Amino acid sequence: MDAGEGRPQPHLAALVLARGGSKGIPLKNIKLLAGVPLIGWVLRAAIDAGVFHSIWVSTDHDEIEKVAKQFGAKVHRRSPEVSQDSSTSLEAITEFLNHHREVDIVGNIQATSPCLHPSDLIKVADLIQKEGFDSVFSVVRRHQFRWSEVKKGDNKMTEPQNLNPAKRYRRQDWPGELYENGSFYFAKRHLIEKGYLQGGKMAYYEMRAEHSVDIDIDIDWPIAEQRVLSFGYFGKEPLKEVRLLVCSIDGCLTNGRIYVTEDHKEMVSYDYRDIVGIDLLKKRGIQVRLISDRDCSKTLSAMQLGCVAKVSVTNKLQVLKDWQEDMGLSWKEVAYLGNEESDVECLKQAGMSGVPADACAAAQKAAGYICKSRGGCGAVREFAEHIFLLLEKVNSARKQLEEISSAGKEMGRNENSRKGNKELMEKE
Numbered sequence: 001m002d003a004g005e006g007r008p009q010p011h012l013a014a015l016v017l018a019r020g021g022s023k024g025i026p027l028k029n030i031k032l033l034a035g036v037p038l039i040g041w042v043l044r045a046a047i048d049a050g051v052f053h054s055i056w057v058s059t060d061h062d063e064i065e066k067v068a069k070q071f072g073a074k075v076h077r078r079s080p081e082v083s084q085d086s087s088t089s090l091e092a093i094t095e096f097l098n099h100h101r102e103v104d105i106v107g108n109i110q111a112t113s114p115c116l117h118p119s120d121l122i123k124v125a126d127l128i129q130k131e132g133f134d135s136v137f138s139v140v141r142r143h144q145f146r147w148s149e150v151k152k153g154d155n156k157m158t159e160p161q162n163l164n165p166a167k168r169y170r171r172q173d174w175p176g177e178l179y180e181n182g183s184f185y186f187a188k189r190h191l192i193e194k195g196y197l198q199g200g201k202m203a204y205y206e207m208r209a210e211h212s213v214d215i216d217i218d219i220d221w222p223i224a225e226q227r228v229l230s231f232g233y234f235g236k237e238p239l240k241e242v243r244l245l246v247c248s249i250d251g252c253l254t255n256g257r258i259y260v261t262e263d264h265k266e267m268v269s270y271d272y273r274d275i276v277g278i279d280l281l282k283k284r285g286i287q288v289r290l291i292s293d294r295d296c297s298k299t300l301s302a303m304q305l306g307c308v309a310k311v312s313v314t315n316k317l318q319v320l321k322d323w324q325e326d327m328g329l330s331w332k333e334v335a336y337l338g339n340e341e342s343d344v345e346c347l348k349q350a351g352m353s354g355v356p357a358d359a360c361a362a363a364q365k366a367a368g369y370i371c372k373s374r375g376g377c378g379a380v381r382e383f384a385e386h387i388f389l390l391l392e393k394v395n396s397a398r399k400q401l402e403e404i405s406s407a408g409k410e411m412g413r414n415e416n417s418r419k420g421n422k423e424l425m426e427k428e
Contacts, residue, residue: 010104010188012125013054014046015076017092018068018111019083020061028215029059029111030067034225034232035354035369035386038215039064041114043071045233049118051125052107058096070365076100089185090197097189105129105188108197113183114224115211117233121184124205128186134200135191138183140212143176178204181212229389240332242286242352242387246320247380249292249300249309251339252356255376268299270376277381278305284388286335289323291316293342317345337383339363339375352390354383 018029018039030037036044039057046055057068058076060083065075076099082092093106105128109116120138127136145168146161162177163169185197210231215224250256253274259267278288290300290309293316300309310319316338324334332351336343339359347353347366354369356379364370369386373379 009053010129011053011102012051012105012107012129013056013100013103014052014107014109014121015093015096016042016046016057016068016073016109016111017089018057018059018061018064019078019087019092020059020064021083021085025221027061027063030064031221032370032372033114033215033221034228035371037067037071038114039067039111040071041228041232042109042111042116043068043073044235045116045118046107046109046121047072048233048236049121049125051122054103056096056100058092090192090195093192093197097192103189105186106192108185108187110182110184110214112215113181113213114215114228115213115231115233116183117211120205120207120211124184124186127203127205128188131203132201133203135185135187135196135198136203136205137185137198138181138207138212139178139204140181140207140209141176142179142209143171143174178206181207182214183207183212229392234390240330240351241391242335243329243333244287244289244323244327245281245335245337245384245387246289246291246323246346246350247336248316248338248340248343249290249296249311250294251359251375252337253290253376253380254299255374256339257376266296266299268296270303271378271381273378274376274380275303275305277384278307280381281384281387284391286387287327291319293340316342317349320346320349335383335387337380338367352387354379354386 016039020027025031029039033041043055043057046052055073056076057064057073058078059065059068060078060080065077068075076096078092078095082095089108093108097103097106107121107124124136127133145163148159148161150156150158187197188200191197191199213224213227213231215221247253254268254270257268261267281288288307290305290307291313292309292311293313295312297311300311313319320334320336324331330351331349334350335352335354336346336350337354338347339356341360341362344362344366347355347363352369353367354371355363355367356371356373356375358374359367369383371379371382373382
């Protein structure tokens, strides 16, 4: 209920359009980006914003539906008529509204904007719910000089569009221009039913440049992953430095296959890259411990990893809790790499969790990061690299806080100094 009005608050629904077809990258909307399906980044932000009465994904594809539900979204199965290459976003949104009469406001969030943060969505919800705007859309400020296009064969000269070449602005002297970045479009039902996503009482919401990542047009996938790791939203809890990595042996460190010789001896294979990954973690001060459902002590002895290990485990979560308590760690300082149903509760509990590419469905659903590598084929090394990248993010955030704190103290000293000088002058 709206406390001020005494009437129900308008139903605000988040809607992510995620068609299965893609001319560029097949099933792009669920392709892994920094270990998370692309659509997962915006769904995580929408859920944690806490301003939506419902969160939906409109799709025509079974796999996208599966991923959407894993992240906690509802699914609207769109019709073939609005699933064509020529179909517009407005057509898909209108169809959604026709099937969901309870929705009063739609927040259309682009799946291809993985650096979206909950704080942006919260502010936009206030604009449209409390300040009475009919539509709000995202923009980014750019400092780019534009020139007119001259087609080949035209006997023309190019002309400046937003500058005087004789008096070029310095960047710091020019506010720049606002461009739509496509991250989101919020609009009320009455406006959409008239055929508009932007109209009525309009407002823009300016996003930070580093959060304005559009994979459709801006950057290719590897660069996008680096941007997301630097500026993406990773959840409500602040990241902490990992102190302990617990790795399941069978299916993560090894490929899960057991070879039996004629004299009944067991053999397994492992990837040397994973051994290097373990060594790198140790050098960074991160303990690595190993865990297994079965007795593989002879295999571990032969591998000579120098890691604490627990085998023949019937309750992995209890062992993980014991290790966490013995080391005096918070769960945010614990990482876990698993691949089976017996790992699911550990994956949910750990502050950072990962699975190999060939992990079971239940483990993939519980994990925060899905490796490109399969178990026994470099997954441990890949997860180690992921941990290092997030540690860089932690260190960067800590440095920023220290700089802000230092600046605040300096301002305080300057203010005290000014007050002292003023008092001295008054005395004189």
